[in-house]
Amino acid sequence: MATIATTRAKPPKPLTADRFEQLLAAGAMILLAFVVVALAKGMPYWGKIPATVWAHLGTMIVALALTPVMLLRRRGDRPHRVLGTIWVAAMLLSALISFSVRNANHGNFSFIHILSAWVVIQVPFLWWSARTHRVAQHRGSVRGMVLGALLIAGFFTFPFNRMLGQFLFS
Template sequence: MATAAPVGKNVFDRVVTDRGLGIAAGIMLAVVAVAVARGYADWSRISWHVWAHLGLIATALALTPVMLIRPKGSRSHRVLGWVWASAMILTALSSLLIRDTNHGGFSVIHILSVWVLLQVPLLVWRARKHDVAGHRHGVRGIVFGALLIAGFFTFPFDRLLGHWLFA
């Protein structure tokens, strides 16, 4: 009887750990909080949809370390997973309302919003069908791409958080 060869981890999964992503999400949340606090003088000029977006992304960033570092599969993991998934979907939807640049049109970053709107339900589906490896890989991809990389790019190029943080 032949046995299946073990599936090796890809480079991303070998280099990027749940703990590392969780710590990075916590750092990103702290940097966002500092930027928002430093932007106090501009708060009254910020539209409600930007505030909604910031609040939702802060929720997802705060839950990410909890979800990635604590044990998986528990009831609390599932409940917090639904909250995290909801925050991610609502964050993506709220970003579609933010069109303050590009003359009111959509920009390249909105492609990421559509990707999140497609991927998060897939993550939930994978978790519900107990595809642990697929769920883990998808979560790591969303955290890395949508929270950390996209989050990083909210700071340069005179964007709002960058302006607040570095002004």
């Protein structure tokens, strides 16, 4: 009597963070710390902050807090997918809300809103690439989104004429 030996294929090794992703994660943690400190210093002015700005800050804080977790932890498992869905929703909501935040440019859109439009277009592709297991495309999209829409855009929230900059540097 012959038996058929079944062997299980080893699951692919999950992608781990490379040096660039470690730097992106560190940048997100640093930016989040600056946002928290700025908001704490601006506490006396919280009542004057419009609801749309609070909503935008809230979604960005969620995205910033999840970014290091997503970049540095194991990938491809259920927690990664759940946290990734939350991150994508936070990014998309933040971008959409930002179109109603026009306090710094005399009521007009600013160049940062170009990044918001890019996020609205790019996020569905990022999510789709993850759902269809296009790992390299997904990884590149995440890196671009973190660098451009979180870190670069976040950096430009701190010039002195903007709310967080005024809170932080006053």
